[in-house]
Amino acid sequence: EVQLLESGGDLVQPGGSLRLSCAVSGFTFSSYGMHWIRQAPGKGLEWVSAINGGGDSTYYADSVKGRFTISRDNSKNTLFLQMNSLRAEDTAVYYCAKRLSGNHPFDYWGQGTLVTVSS
Amino acid sequence: EIVLTQFPGTLSLSPGERATLSCRASQSVSSSNLAWYQQKPGQAPRLLIYAASSRATGIPDRFSGGGSGTDFTLTISRLEPEDFAVYYCQHYVTLPLTFGGGTKVEIK
Numbered sequence: 001e002v003q004l005l006e007s008g009g010d011l012v013q014p015g016g017s018l019r020l021s022c023a024v025s026g027f028t029f030s031s032y033g034m035h036w037i038r039q040a041p042g043k044g045l046e047w048v049s050a051i052n053g054g055g056d057s058t059y060y061a062d063s064v065k066g067r068f069t070i071s072r073d074n075s076k077n078t079l080f081l082q083m084n085s086l087r088a089e090d091t092a093v094y095y096c097a098k099r100l101s102g103n104h105p106f107d108y109w110g111q112g113t114l115v116t117v118s119s
Numbered sequence: 120e121i122v123l124t125q126f127p128g129t130l131s132l133s134p135g136e137r138a139t140l141s142c143r144a145s146q147s148v149s150s151s152n153l154a155w156y157q158q159k160p161g162q163a164p165r166l167l168i169y170a171a172s173s174r175a176t177g178i179p180d181r182f183s184g185g186g187s188g189t190d191f192t193l194t195i196s197r198l199e200p201e202d203f204a205v206y207y208c209q210h211y212v213t214l215p216l217t218f219g220g221g222t223k224v225e226i227k
Contacts, residue, residue, distance in 0.1 A: 035216075044155075045164065045207055047216040059214050086180035094161055105154035105211045107175070 002026035002029070002108045004096050016086050016117070021080040022096030022110055030054070030074040033102065036081050038092035039112075049081065064090075086117045089101030121145055125219035131227040140222045142208035147188050152212040154191045155184055158221075159204045167206075168193060171224040174194045198224070 008020040036048040047068040047101070050059040058070050069082040079096050093112040099105060121134040121146035132138055142153070150171040156164035165173040168184035171191055196201055203226050208219040 044220045045209075045218040047214075048217070050214065050216075073162050099211070103151070103212055104170045105156075105166055105209060106164070107166055109165075111163055 003096075004108055004110035006094060006096055006099065006110040006113035009094065009115045011116045011118065012086055013119050014087060014117055017082070017084045018086065018115060020081040020094055020113060021113070022081075024077050024096075024098070026077065026090050027032070027098070029072075029077040032098050032100075033095045034070075034072060034079045035099070035106065036070060036079075037095045037097055037106075038111075038115075039094045040089075043090075043092075046092075050053075051079070051113060068085065083115070086115075091117045120214055120216050121148060121213065123208050123210060123217055123219035125206075125222045127206060128220070129213075129223045129225060131225050132198055132200050133227045134200055136198050138193075138195040138198055138202075138224055140195075140206055140224070142186075142191045142193070142219050144189045144191075144210065148191075148210055149212070150187050150191075152189050152210055153180075153186075154209045154211055155182060156207045156209065157202075157204050158207065164207060169211075195224075 003025045005023045033051045033052045051070045055072045067085045071080045095112045097106040097109045123178050124143045135211045155168040160163045168200045172184045183194045187194050205221045207221050210217050
């Protein structure tokens with residue numbers, strides 16, 4: 001059974017940092033690109049970042065470029081999102097998600113972890 | 120970036136009624152690249168439709184998708200109580216991946 005489990009969400013002050021993790025099981029992690037998607041309270045979905053299976057290609061939304069870093073540890077089946085210089089507008093539930101390939105939608109999502117940026 | 124606009128924002132219907140949700144793209148989108156998701160409060164989105172009209176595994180046949188070019192639709196033929204939720208369309212091939220703003224289907 002495919003499972004994705006996010007962790008690391010917390011309350012953080014503006015300008016602060018946070019590292020999210022997504023532990024996966026049930027599939028060959030290194031074979032799949034992985035994504036982070038976020039959802040601000042009461043709002044829609046926003047794609048944040050992606051990384052390929054080998055971890056050597058990364059992609060970011062303009063809204064987080066230069067502040068967030070996606071990475072992965074294939075030996076530990078874990079995806080990460082390092083978030084620096086956090087802003088109030090980064091407050092959201094952050095989901096990790098997988099898909100079969102670049103030509104497929106997201107077939108599995110985690111349950112999400114809440115990041116709140118506030119003083 | 121492909122901008123997806125969903126309408127209406129809210130659809131108020133009764134169980135048993137037909138729901139038609141729309142998604143309009145800012146530029147022509149290959150039908151192979153358009154998906155629909157359902158999201159209930161406190162839950163992650165669930166894939167309903169991919170390639171504009173193909174149902175994902177386990178999705179009931181009362182859900183159907185269609186359209187091409189810039190205009191796509193999700194139809195729920197007869198609303199069941201569990202179908203009241205928010206629905207999102209998504210373009211899923213060219214980065215940045217984008218989602219529509221969502222349509223809430225609420226009980227009238």
